[in-house]
Amino acid sequence: MMFQYVLVILEKGAVPFCHYQNPHFYSTREPERMSLAILENVVEIARTNELFVNFLYGKQRLPPEYEKLIETVKHVKIMPLPLTTVYRDGIAVLDADDCDSLVEQDNVTYGNLILRVEKHNIADLSRLFRLLQGKCMRINIHLVGIEYFTESEIAIYEGELETISRELVKQYEGGKDIEVSLLSDRMLLSAMNNCDAGVKHITVAPDGKCYICPGFYYRDTTSDISVSLQEALAAPITNGRLLDIACAPICSRCDAYHCKRCVYLNLKSTGEINTPSGQQCIVAHIEREMSRIMANSLEWLEGFQELPRIACTPFRDPLQKVLRRNQSAPMATSGGRITARPESDGFLAKVFDTQQKILQLLQKNKEEKHG
Amino acid sequence: MTTVVRPAITNTFEPWQKGKPKSVTFIVTEDCQLRCGYCYVVGKSKTHKMSFAVARATVDYLLRERQLFIDDSVIWEFIGGEPLLEIELIDRISDYIKFRMYEQNHPWFNSYRFNFTTNGLLYGTEKVQHYIRKNIRHLSVTISIDGTRPKHDAQRVFPNGAGSYDAVVQNIPLWLRQFPHARTKSTISHEDLPFIKESVLHMWELGIKNVSMNVVNENVWLPGDKDLFEEQLIQLADYIIDHRLYNDYSCSLFSESIGQPLDPDNDQNWCGTGYMLAVDGEGTFYPCIRFAPYSLQNRPARSIGNCFDGIDTNKLRPFLSLTRKAQSPAPCLSCEVASGCAWCPGNNYDNAATDTIFQRAIFTCQLHKARIRANLYFWAKLQGQPDYIYQPLLCEGRCE
Amino acid sequence: MVKQQAGDCARQNQSYCDGKIVGKVSYEERDEIQVLFERKNGLVELVRSLAEADDEVLRNSHFYERIVADVGKTITSYQQWWSENARRYGWEKTEGYQWEINFDTCQVFLRKQ
Numbered sequence: 001m002m003f004q005y006v007l008v009i010l011e012k013g014a015v016p017f018c019h020y021q022n023p024h025f026y027s028t029r030e031p032e033r034m035s036l037a038i039l040e041n042v043v044e045i046a047r048t049n050e051l052f053v054n055f056l057y058g059k060q061r062l063p064p065e066y067e068k069l070i071e072t073v074k075h076v077k078i079m080p081l082p083l084t085t086v087y088r089d090g091i092a093v094l095d096a097d098d099c100d101s102l103v104e105q106d107n108v109t110y111g112n113l114i115l116r117v118e119k120h121n122i123a124d125l126s127r128l129f130r131l132l133q134g135k136c137m138r139i140n141i142h143l144v145g146i147e148y149f150t151e152s153e154i155a156i157y158e159g160e161l162e163t164i165s166r167e168l169v170k171q172y173e174g175g176k177d178i179e180v181s182l183l184s185d186r187m188l189l190s191a192m193n194n195c196d197a198g199v200k201h202i203t204v205a206p207d208g209k210c211y212i213c214p215g216f217y218y219r220d221t222t223s224d225i226s227v228s229l230q231e232a233l234a235a236p237i238t239n240g241r242l243l244d245i246a247c248a249p250i251c252s253r254c255d256a257y258h259c260k261r262c263v264y265l266n267l268k269s270t271g272e273i274n275t276p277s278g279q280q281c282i283v284a285h286i287e288r289e290m291s292r293i294m295a296n297s298l299e300w301l302e303g304f305q306e307l308p309r310i311a312c313t314p315f316r317d318p319l320q321k322v323l324r325r326n327q328s329a330p331m332a333t334s335g336g337r338i339t340a341r342p343e344s345d346g347f348l349a350k351v352f353d354t355q356q357k358i359l360q361l362l363q364k365n366k367e368e369k370h371g
Numbered sequence: 372m373t374t375v376v377r378p379a380i381t382n383t384f385e386p387w388q389k390g391k392p393k394s395v396t397f398i399v400t401e402d403c404q405l406r407c408g409y410c411y412v413v414g415k416s417k418t419h420k421m422s423f424a425v426a427r428a429t430v431d432y433l434l435r436e437r438q439l440f441i442d443d444s445v446i447w448e449f450i451g452g453e454p455l456l457e458i459e460l461i462d463r464i465s466d467y468i469k470f471r472m473y474e475q476n477h478p479w480f481n482s483y484r485f486n487f488t489t490n491g492l493l494y495g496t497e498k499v500q501h502y503i504r505k506n507i508r509h510l511s512v513t514i515s516i517d518g519t520r521p522k523h524d525a526q527r528v529f530p531n532g533a534g535s536y537d538a539v540v541q542n543i544p545l546w547l548r549q550f551p552h553a554r555t556k557s558t559i560s561h562e563d564l565p566f567i568k569e570s571v572l573h574m575w576e577l578g579i580k581n582v583s584m585n586v587v588n589e590n591v592w593l594p595g596d597k598d599l600f601e602e603q604l605i606q607l608a609d610y611i612i613d614h615r616l617y618n619d620y621s622c623s624l625f626s627e628s629i630g631q632p633l634d635p636d637n638d639q640n641w642c643g644t645g646y647m648l649a650v651d652g653e654g655t656f657y658p659c660i661r662f663a664p665y666s667l668q669n670r671p672a673r674s675i676g677n678c679f680d681g682i683d684t685n686k687l688r689p690f691l692s693l694t695r696k697a698q699s700p701a702p703c704l705s706c707e708v709a710s711g712c713a714w715c716p717g718n719n720y721d722n723a724a725t726d727t728i729f730q731r732a733i734f735t736c737q738l739h740k741a742r743i744r745a746n747l748y749f750w751a752k753l754q755g756q757p758d759y760i761y762q763p764l765l766c767e768g769r770c771e
Numbered sequence: 772m773v774k775q776q777a778g779d780c781a782r783q784n785q786s787y788c789d790g791k792i793v794g795k796v797s798y799e800e801r802d803e804i805q806v807l808f809e810r811k812n813g814l815v816e817l818v819r820s821l822a823e824a825d826d827e828v829l830r831n832s833h834f835y836e837r838i839v840a841d842v843g844k845t846i847t848s849y850q851q852w853w854s855e856n857a858r859r860y861g862w863e864k865t866e867g868y869q870w871e872i873n874f875d876t877c878q879v880f881l882r883k884q
Contacts, residue, residue: 242725249638270685272688275692278688322691466824472813473838481806509812
């Protein structure tokens with residue numbers, strides 16, 4: 001297996017950090033942590049196989065033995081923003097709903113911030129950007145519930161992105177260095193930069209079982225791909241080729257390179273792990289288009305001149321590239337020879353004969369109705 | 372102007388409107404008088420029937436959503452189980468379809484067909500004949516007859532095990548009088564292999580000049596089957612040529628276009644699943660009948676919406692984007708004789724290792740290659756016949 | 772035993788062995804007559820269904836009147852197509868024979884009635 005890193009969910013209520021939801025995060029119960037024994041085993045395997053580890057934290061500080069163990073392996077910590085006061089090297093995750101209250105209290109700046117945005121936050125996106133832009137160098141935005149976005153919500157999203165992109169252009173013209181994942185990344189990319197869950201990384205749940213990503217664990221705990229990390233590294237995932245972009249007909253033809261191609265969302269919305277929803281594709285293309293316009297505006301600016309060109313596209317949904325007329329249909333002939341000939345008088349007579357019968361029936365109905 | 376005639380044996384079946392119509396399949400019943408051994412309907416039921424209300428809601432939805440269904444033509448198909456068990460319902464639905472298409476001035480009124488595939492048992496009954504007379508110019512009816520009595524009765528049996536050949540064949544003359552160019556649909560399973568040659572000839576003797584025959588996609592094949600299949604096809608080939616039947620009869624087992632490598636840019640799925648629409652008695656939509664619950668043994672059904680809420684376009688997306696490359700294993704993609712090798716996405720899904728349509732089953736691979744070998748023999752021998760005028764295949768759409 | 776039957780053509784889009792080709796029309800002309808042909812058939816069968824329809828449909832007399840007018844108009848247009856094209860292209864005609872068109876090849880045949 002060619003995994004490069006592993007995601008470890010340290011407790012059931014670990015912070016959701018991308019497109020999936022975790023209701024346990026909002027629970028006030030005692031954390032249900034991964035046992036130390038399981039964590040030791042995972043860390044050992046990661047070290048042996050030179051896997052980089054992403055640890056997902058809950059709301060509370062870990063016991064000292066956990067903290068010590070974690071420091072023995074190359075890793076990154078992903079945690080709710082308030083916990084970063086304890087772990088200064090942590091990557092902060094922030095829900096858009098909590099933006100105002102948390103950011104006001106905090107005088108710290110962050111290198112990397114993960115911002116989770118739900119449907120009801122969309123209209124507020126540009127304001128949230130303005131709130132955060134002095135607080136961090138990079139905002140990774142993840143849309144939650146994108147599969148439920150309506151056309152009008154997508155239109156609002158587009159408007160908000162346009163506002164943010166104009167402000168970003170001003171920032172860049174002013175020499176500022178700030179990134180917004182959904183807009184900045186595509187300008188820099190010349191190839192796909194997807195999540196690659198199940199391809200480059202695997203997730204270990206608190207019970208030690210492995211999943212393609214945390215979204216699969218929280219959606220259905222029986223969807224594990226193996227009972228242990230050791231097993232996941234040894235055996236291929238059943239139909240794992242479908243996680244690869246080569247087996248994704250829509251994505252393999254797409255150049256919205258910044259799209260994360262979330263396979264969890266794919267499965268949830270379309271029933272297939274390799275097929276994105278229409279909303280995901282359209283949103284990604286809106287972002288792409290905004291990036292294209294931004295790149296065009298900035299092409300005179302030093303540092304932006306060498307960026308890869310983003311071409312214009314006539315469509316918003318890359319499914320259009322794949323669609324073709326169906327090649328076969330159920331067997332149906334014309335019911336006879338496919339011919340036509342001039343009508344003979346006899347035929348007309350038959351038609352009018354039937355009409356006479358209908359006329360009589362109409363007359364009879366009328367008489368019955370009026371007594 | 373001279374008339375150039377291509378022999379009937381070179382005929383490949385061309386669907387009405389070149390396969391471009393929208394196909395809508397009503398699963399009117401899950402009941403059937405027969406219990407055919409190879410039937411994909413694994414869950415026959417006497418109680419699951421379509422109501423007129425569901426059919427009406429479906430028709431209204433399809434006619435209303437013109438921006439979704441932009442095809443110029445439509446095929447309204449009725450299937451089961453055995454559809455003719457519900458001829459009164461079908462009659463009522465058909466009348467409703469015609470009234471509504473006309474009332475709304477829908478373009479489909481000028482280009483539609485009603486399509487049936489039936490076991491033929493009820494074909495001669497008065498109600499069915501009344502329906503046929505009423506809609507004759509828009510009808511396509513296929514009777515499933517498998518061949519000789521032993522072959523037919525090996526699979527197409529009543530619940531008590533008795534064969535249905537006699538009951539079906541008595542309706543064939545009437546069927547052919549009403550549909551002179553009809554073709555039959557015959558299926559080959561493991562047990563039927565020794566009867567292929569005599570069955571094709573038998574159906575031609577019955578007057579069915581166009582025989583469509585295909586092997587089942589399911590995993591029923593045993594190691595020696597490919598040799599037996601090839602042997603039967605070669606015997607049939609010899610008979611056809613020795614008796615000069617190639618000018619007047621056709622059989623889909625022989626085709627000039629199979630056995631070639633596919634253009635690497637040819638990435639199309641084999642069939643129109645995703646472009647078709649099947650609706651069951653509950654009003655649930657499926658991309659094809661093979662994804663309905665009654666057709667699946669191992670996997671849950673794959674719905675794409677219903678007649679009340681409409682199509683779920685996200686659930687439909689995988690079917691629209693189902694390409695040959697994404698579902699086929701590597702050997703298929705580099706196969707030198709890939710053209711003509713068929714697959715069924717429903718069967719693929721039911722046999723896949725996970726809940727996916729992107730895993731092609733290749734149970735019939737060896738039989739496809741056996742068919743190609745037999746075809747090579749047939750066409751080479753045929754070209755040596757003095758009265759066979761070789762004509763290259765016409766490009767699609769070109770009139771000579 | 773299956774016997775070869777001379778002169779019998781099984782395929783729908785094949786030139787007929789037992790009819791004489793007297794002309795050929797353009798794709799556009801073919802499309803015109805095909806639509807008329809299909810519409811005519813549709814109207815005829817609609818009328819048949821109407822004869823059996825329940826009272827609710829029949830009570831809508833505007834619907835019925837519309838169909839009657841449509842039948843007349845369609846059949847007139849249909850006959851006109853044949854007359855005009857026969858005149859324009861000078862198709863041969865013979866007593867006891869009728870013209871037929873093959874929608875796939877656009878060829879017009881003279882066939883015995």
